[in-house]
Amino acid sequence: MIRLRDVGFRYDAAGTSAPVALRQISFEVPQGGFRWLLGPSGAGKSSLLRLLALTARPTSGTLEILGSSVAQARRAALARLRRRIGVVHQDFRLLPDLPVFDNIALPLRLQHRPEDDVRDEVHSILDWVGLGSRATARPPQLSGGEQQRVAIARAVIHRPALLLADEPTNALDEYQANRLMDLFRDLSGLGTTILVATHNDALIRRYPAHELELAQGRLLRDG
Numbered sequence: 001m002i003r004l005r006d007v008g009f010r011y012d013a014a015g016t017s018a019p020v021a022l023r024q025i026s027f028e029v030p031q032g033g034f035r036w037l038l039g040p041s042g043a044g045k046s047s048l049l050r051l052l053a054l055t056a057r058p059t060s061g062t063l064e065i066l067g068s069s070v071a072q073a074r075r076a077a078l079a080r081l082r083r084r085i086g087v088v089h090q091d092f093r094l095l096p097d098l099p100v101f102d103n104i105a106l107p108l109r110l111q112h113r114p115e116d117d118v119r120d121e122v123h124s125i126l127d128w129v130g131l132g133s134r135a136t137a138r139p140p141q142l143s144g145g146e147q148q149r150v151a152i153a154r155a156v157i158h159r160p161a162l163l164l165a166d167e168p169t170n171a172l173d174e175y176q177a178n179r180l181m182d183l184f185r186d187l188s189g190l191g192t193t194i195l196v197a198t199h200n201d202a203l204i205r206r207y208p209a210h211e212l213e214l215a216q217g218r219l220l221r222d223g
């Protein structure tokens with residue numbers, strides 16, 4: 001479950017030079033809930049995902065992630081919490097010098113999973129995303145859509161309790177986008193809480209779900 005109460009965020013917490021990215025955002029998502037995160041460019045979607053991914057802290061208000069209050073959590077607890085979160089970044093953020101296999105294996109290795117398990121799990125998800133033959137390729141040798149599928153595989157391989165995806169279909173064709181949505185539906189059925197920021201109106205129409213709509217840093221709609 002995630003819970004926000006009057007969360008505000010600006011990129012320069014102390015000063016006044018950066019615009020306010022988020023204002024008084026309050027909402028809850030139960031464990032296993034799925035939310036579309038909508039709004040025009042600059043509305044604050046990526047900023048909200050940063051707070052939920054624990055890569056930035058709210059400037060004001062309270063944020064609870066998977067039962068922990070972020071403001072009160074110590075560094076070690078935040079690090080543990082981060083390992084339960086999967087993130088698909090808009091720009092993929094793959095490690096360019098590591099083979100695809102090792103990029104995807106990272107979350108499992110951070111959990112110190114036995115290498116035999118890692119091999120089985122990574123090969124199985126590589127097959128699922130249709131990249132079974134590209135395990136040894138480096139990300140720069142892949143197309144944009146292939147890189148996005150690697151980023152998705154890395155975000156879900158450890159079955160995170162919270163999955164955050166920023167425009168996860170922008171490099172995918174319709175068939176792949178639909179398969180991704182089927183995966184999200186399965187994960188959400190297994191208890192993963194999922195937020196997906198998108199401008200893909202056709203996808204939203206094909207997969208209607210609860211929407212969080214932002215505009216100019218404010219939450220306009222929760223329903």
Ligand SMILES: Nc1ncnc2c1ncn2[C@@H]1O[C@H](COP(=O)(O)OP(=O)(O)OP(=O)(O)O)[C@@H](O)[C@H]1O
Binds near residue numbers: 011021045047048
């Ligand atoms: N690193 C940053 N430093 C300062 N301001 C930023 C930074 N990133 C975003 N902003 C500002 O925060 C506000 C919200 O931006 P954000 O990236 O969250 O919007 P978004 O809804 O994700 O947009 P898009 O759909 O284009 O990705 C904007 O005013 C933006 O200019």
